[in-house]
Amino acid sequence: MARLSSAPARRHLRFWSAATLALFLPVVSLGLIAAHTTGSRTAASDAAPPHEGMGAAGHFLLAAAAVLAAAHLGGVLVRRLGQPRVVGEICAGLLLGPSLLGRAAPDAAGWLFPERVLPMLDGLAQLGLALFVFGVGRELSGTRLRGAAGQALLISQASLLIPFAAGAAVAVALVDDHLGPGGRPLTFVLFIGCTLSVTAFPVLARILADLGITRTRTGQLGLYSAAVGDAGSWLLLAAILAASHGFGASRLLLDIALLVAVAVLFLGPLRLLLARWADRADGRRGAEVGTAVLLTVCVTASAALTAALGVHQLIGALLAGVAWPTRGRWAVAVAERLADTAKTVLLPFFFFGFGLTTDLGALAWGGEAALTFGCLLAVAVASKVLGPGLCARLTGMSWPSALALGVLLNARGLTELVVIQIGYQARIIDAEMASVLTLVALVTTAVTSPLLRLLGPGALDDRPLPRRPPPPGAGEDPGAPAKPAGSRHSADSVGTGA
Amino acid sequence: MARLSSAPARRHLRFWSAATLALFLPVVSLGLIAAHTTGSRTAASDAAPPHEGMGAAGHFLLAAAAVLAAAHLGGVLVRRLGQPRVVGEICAGLLLGPSLLGRAAPDAAGWLFPERVLPMLDGLAQLGLALFVFGVGRELSGTRLRGAAGQALLISQASLLIPFAAGAAVAVALVDDHLGPGGRPLTFVLFIGCTLSVTAFPVLARILADLGITRTRTGQLGLYSAAVGDAGSWLLLAAILAASHGFGASRLLLDIALLVAVAVLFLGPLRLLLARWADRADGRRGAEVGTAVLLTVCVTASAALTAALGVHQLIGALLAGVAWPTRGRWAVAVAERLADTAKTVLLPFFFFGFGLTTDLGALAWGGEAALTFGCLLAVAVASKVLGPGLCARLTGMSWPSALALGVLLNARGLTELVVIQIGYQARIIDAEMASVLTLVALVTTAVTSPLLRLLGPGALDDRPLPRRPPPPGAGEDPGAPAKPAGSRHSADSVGTGA
Missing domain, CATH: 1.20.1530.20 (Na+/H+ antiporter like fold)
Incomplete structure (x- = not known):
């Protein structure tokens, strides 16, 4: 009894009671419940398979990752050729769209960008x-x-x-x-x-x-x-x-x-x-x-x-x-x-998306x-x-x-x-x-x-x-060219110069 | 000749030549072309009407504006009742979805949130x-x-x-x-x-x-x-x-x-x-x-x-x-x-969107x-x-x-x-x-x-x-509680306290 009243021992006891409560009791009751209900079985079901891929949301996220990565890659590559990024983004879309990938490997294209995912990507494109x-x-x-x-x-x-x-x-x-x-x-x-x-x-x-x-x-x-x-x-x-x-x-x-x-x-x-x-x-x-x-x-x-x-x-x-x-x-x-x-x-979703929905090969x-x-x-x-x-x-x-x-x-x-x-x-x-x-x-x-x-x-x-001259007292006019605050705003060139 | 060689007069002449070039010539040639081609007419077409609403993109933008405005309004209202914003956003979605608006005014609901727009909204929701x-x-x-x-x-x-x-x-x-x-x-x-x-x-x-x-x-x-x-x-x-x-x-x-x-x-x-x-x-x-x-x-x-x-x-x-x-x-x-x-x-698109696609009235x-x-x-x-x-x-x-x-x-x-x-x-x-x-x-x-x-x-x-202690020399650890830089990061409460 003397041992139990010491603080660490009490904490120990409490921890194990908590563990029993959290783990042991539920698992045992689940076992009992399972044993009780396993008896009767209905016929094998014909419902949808358990892993029906990753669902629309998972697929959309995969496609979004692919679009952004490909568009960025395309943009970086054409920058090397002296073209603006946007041309690379459109080209990346054409490559992964029906013009090339859809023709070369229709299954892969259909898996990466299934029909139901395209409007979800379009939503991002339009808002962007x-x-x-x-x-x-x-x-x-x-x-x-x-x-x-x-x-x-x-x-x-x-x-x-x-x-x-x-x-x-x-x-x-x-x-x-x-x-x-x-x-x-x-x-x-x-x-x-x-x-x-x-x-x-x-x-x-x-x-x-x-x-x-x-x-x-x-x-x-x-x-x-x-x-x-x-x-x-x-x-x-x-x-x-x-x-x-x-x-x-x-x-x-x-x-x-x-x-x-x-x-x-x-x-x-x-x-x-x-x-x-x-x-x-x-x-x-x-x-x-x-x-x-x-x-x-x-x-x-x-x-x-x-x-x-x-x-x-x-x-x-x-x-x-x-x-x-x-x-x-x-x-x-x-x-x-x-x-x-x-x-x-x-925005890359918009430009990439154009390529993705265009079939140049149909000409x-x-x-x-x-x-x-x-x-x-x-x-x-x-x-x-x-x-x-x-x-x-x-x-x-x-x-x-x-x-x-x-x-x-x-x-x-x-x-x-x-x-x-x-x-x-x-x-x-x-x-x-x-x-x-x-x-x-x-x-x-x-x-x-x-x-x-x-x-x-x-x-x-x-x-x-x-x-326009900056309004009196307003230091935040983003357009004022002399302000350092404005330099962030014209970071267009910096941001895309990579 | 003396007048024409003066600078303002020359500028005047140039302006009007430019205006002629830009406006007069194209309009006249368009008139001639139109007169030339008006003769033959095909039968009246049965193509789509000219203003077929505003197109998918326009409709999506309208729906997006409605979602954001309604969700924000719902969030602000329930804040007054002491509930977190997110509950108001879900409720706003339920009100504008099939549970209420779809039942009370199905035409309005169908016009505001047509089928083809829902996946576009869902794209925003999932990324958010x-x-x-x-x-x-x-x-x-x-x-x-x-x-x-x-x-x-x-x-x-x-x-x-x-x-x-x-x-x-x-x-x-x-x-x-x-x-x-x-x-x-x-x-x-x-x-x-x-x-x-x-x-x-x-x-x-x-x-x-x-x-x-x-x-x-x-x-x-x-x-x-x-x-x-x-x-x-x-x-x-x-x-x-x-x-x-x-x-x-x-x-x-x-x-x-x-x-x-x-x-x-x-x-x-x-x-x-x-x-x-x-x-x-x-x-x-x-x-x-x-x-x-x-x-x-x-x-x-x-x-x-x-x-x-x-x-x-x-x-x-x-x-x-x-x-x-x-x-x-x-x-x-x-x-x-x-x-x-x-x-x-x-994120409001996600929580609102749940209400929008749920019909509680079907219970x-x-x-x-x-x-x-x-x-x-x-x-x-x-x-x-x-x-x-x-x-x-x-x-x-x-x-x-x-x-x-x-x-x-x-x-x-x-x-x-x-x-x-x-x-x-x-x-x-x-x-x-x-x-x-x-x-x-x-x-x-x-x-x-x-x-x-x-x-x-x-x-x-x-x-x-x-x-975690901030890494040596790194002043930007957003988690360091004593830093003012961290205060922005926990602006959750400020941002949503309105």
């Missing part, structure tokens, strides 16, 4: 794209085009209309061979013009970020022109589709009026409201979570709004980025964190198709590089800078691919035309970097555009 | 969950259980085995009424025991974060016990399913051996490798992107690995978090950024079902609170702390719901049993906070567990 474009909008909102607004507008119109007219003119020769079963000659011609008029705004923004030239005058003018031009292209596409289906002009005008109203709402009242909110949020505890949620809701809701108006969802995300406050501790910190995360971790190639491809490619590059380039030259840029701007606007990338798919699904163009245009889009994107290098290092006009 | 659990693993890796390891192991076994035995005992009385068409009595009994033995590790981690008690001794012991216990529960479930389908023990043993090998690999060589990599990465330019990609690939790949071994994917994400380096500038900064983003922006309620529910609930709460509680008391905790630990482990939440669905799909239990167990899971989760409050503010043992 919206948040990335939001970040681009923030970049734009920090810059003023004062003194360059007329120039930017003119260049954007040149970038839209000249390739449009040139494409339509070429299309007249193609209409007999490639008109889709659901199209009329006029809609076909206008549609081809529309596809050539597109600049892939997200791809352009990504290329600028990859090359570290987002902040140059050329880069900023290119972004503005692409944003305005893209909005125009989507409106034109909506008009063409409406015409193709016999819709009246009234609906189109209504949509345009609504879009303008939305833009005014974002750049006016909403911007002020958000700025006031950001100022107030700084004083509140726990405003970080609220800010992150508000930002994401703003971006996704405005993207959905412009999508509902028939313009692309990215225009809405861009507007949200322009309207987002440029001061306020949480507003700036959270926006940077989300945009950074989206760019590094989510039927012949002499005639190659000729069509060559013509369209020549017209596309010439009209996009020379049209806006001439415009920029006439409004005061040097020739190399003007051409560099044209080269940037020539990157059609994914936006054209989306437009092509819409036209193909509306049966305005036939399958061969769709394949040819797909290749035009990919080539015009891939030649952007080599052409820029051809123009020489002096081509980029890197005088900074005049920036 | 994996990254969140990774963050929890990082929390765990900063703490040492030296002196408390035996205690934690004992408590985890008590938390697993006592409710298991109690549940199996109750199930003996239920087997005649609720045996599913594909089950045997033994598997039924063991399965019910298994569902009650579960602690929802992610829900527990989220509740701890929401209440700001992750860093207390009680919180840490609870996390450890839940992690170890959950791994055990999944192994048991795998064993039950294997037994139910006549699989041998060899496969199960193989899986267990593989799982142990994976755990050793993660906590040994991989951890060292990552630490060395993190040290090297600090010196490299552009290591940020690489770090973010490496982190996400690590998390998703290890999650997929454990899922493939038949254990839940979250165990893999947890292991990745424990193995992730705790020093190295980029390694720490990127991990915090990703875990924060996942918690605030992606068929009668007197007998209510009795079954009451019995199971009582057994579930009593065995989880008292079993580990008694164990903790016997190993040296005060009664209130020991009971608080039991209450924490009683939160079964989503893990039990997943287990129930697996058992229902394997037809071990019938539909009524599945409904009853679903409600048990929800109630045990919702009572966690009220019961904790009932135990009083002194119940939580908030003596910090002994922490």
